[in-house]
Amino acid sequence: MKSIQVAIVHEWLENWAGSELVIEQLIKCYPDAKIFSVVDFLSPKDRARLGNRKIQTSFIQKLPFARRFFRHYLGLMPLAVEQWDFSGFDIVISSHHAVAKGIITGPDQLHVSYVHSPMRYAWDFQNTYLRQSGLNTGLRGLYIRWLFHRLRNWDVRAAAGVDAFVANSGYIARRIRKTWRREAHVIPPPVNLDRFSVNGTKEDYYVVVSRLVPYKRIDLVVEAFRHMPDRKLIVIGGGPDAELVRQKAAGASNISLRGHIPDAELQMTLSKARAFVYAGEEDFGISLVEAQAAGTPVIAYGRGGACDIVQSGTTGLLFDSQSAESIIDAVRTFEEHEKDMTSELCHQNALRFSEELFRSRFTTFVEQQWQAFMPSQPADKV
Structure with missing residues (x-):
């Protein structure tokens, strides 16, 4: 009996981040799969x-x-x-946030696309991206707008070549519906929970762990804690917005900017924090799950993937506005109900996002899609 041949398509391989964690687990699901990527510049x-x-x-x-x-x-x-030739494969899995789903497959090939996000900078975040990048005016800005227009047209056409969509959160499923008029099955991305354990002793500080880039809105968290000098905040991470965050934190003795720290120190800092505070609108939010795995409640902006992660009132709180005032109100509300949000509840909540569950959910979904796609094929597992 012919074995089923699988290909995995990734956007690009440069640094190890959330989408690479998905590829790592997909390879464990399909160890004989061939990997395609626009570029490969990973470190050894x-x-x-x-x-x-x-x-x-x-x-x-x-x-x-x-x-x-x-x-x-x-x-x-x-x-x-x-340009890639997939003629020798039965199933092609694309890991998409820009162009990966645009591959060409034939009528007897199943294409399943795991979507981290539609091309956010070309769709609903276009104006925000152009403004934050300083590209909203001038000839260069005009060129970028023209390029994004072309990419949107191509993006919609490319969506028609996908047989089944998987979204990493309910938020992304809604964006897929809005952007491509397609339904998506939700499977949260894998999170390595084994790195984190619950520390029963909490210390008197709040923490945020993030790349310092504009849409993460770390500046808002810092601004909020400037107005709460009796509460300590630790900011972990680096990135293009590092200087802006430093300026926001200047003179505030209650705010500590740690930059990048060793993993063991990160785990300990997360586990001892009173709460993890986050103001960005995330597609999913792996750092929020990691905080929960460490037994730490999450105070987050109530849009995007945070709604799939945080059980508001039980493992954290969601606030409804990206503003320093909303963060301040949320921190005060959290402190009133802090005793109800135990480390054990937070840790148990995080178990919903384990690597093992991801592999089980994804392989089951692909098997179901394959059997429905090729009903004349023997009912072997993929």
Whole structure:
């Protein structure tokens, strides 16, 4: 009996982040799958997490200055992913947040797309992205708007080639429905919960762990705690907004900026915090799950993936406005009900997002889709 051949398509391999965690688990689901990526610039250490397997890249890998500036070739990426030949595969799984789902498959090939997000900077976050990047005026801004217009047209056409969509949160499922007029099955991404354990002793500080980029709104968290000098805040992480965050925190003795810290120190800092505070609108929010796994309540903006993670009133609180005032009110409300949000409840909540559950949910979904897609095939497992 012919074995079922699987291919996995990733956007690009540069740094190890949330989407790479998904690829790592997909490889565990389908260890014989062939991996495709627009470019592959992973470090040897990170590539080892993918089993040091060979990655099939696109022509963009060899373009001038691609290692540093491959994102500047975004306009060529739809063409790049359309050049791959998948004729030898039965099932193709794309890990999508930009162009991966735009691959071309045939009528007897099942294409399942795991969507981290539709191309947010080309769709509903376009104006925010242009404004924050300083590209909302001038000739360069006009070019970017034209490019995004072309990408949106291509993006909708490419969605028609996907047989089944999987969203990483209910929020992304709604964005898929709005953007592509397609329904998506929700499977949360995998989180390595084994790294975290509950520490019964809490200390008197709040924490946020994040890349310091504009949409994470760490500046709002810092601003809120400037107005609460009797409450301590630890900010962990680095990124383009680091200087802005430093300026916001200047002169505030209750705010500590730690930058990047060793993993063991991160785990301990999370587990001892009174609560994790977050003001960004996330597609999912792995750091929120990690905080819960460490037994720490989460105070988060009540939009996006946080709504799938935080059980408001039980494992944390959701606030309804991206403003310092809302964060201040939420912290005060949390302190009134803090005793009800135990470390054990938080940790148990995080178990819903384990790597094992992800693999089980995803492989079950793909098997069901395969049997429905090719009913004449023997009922073997994929």
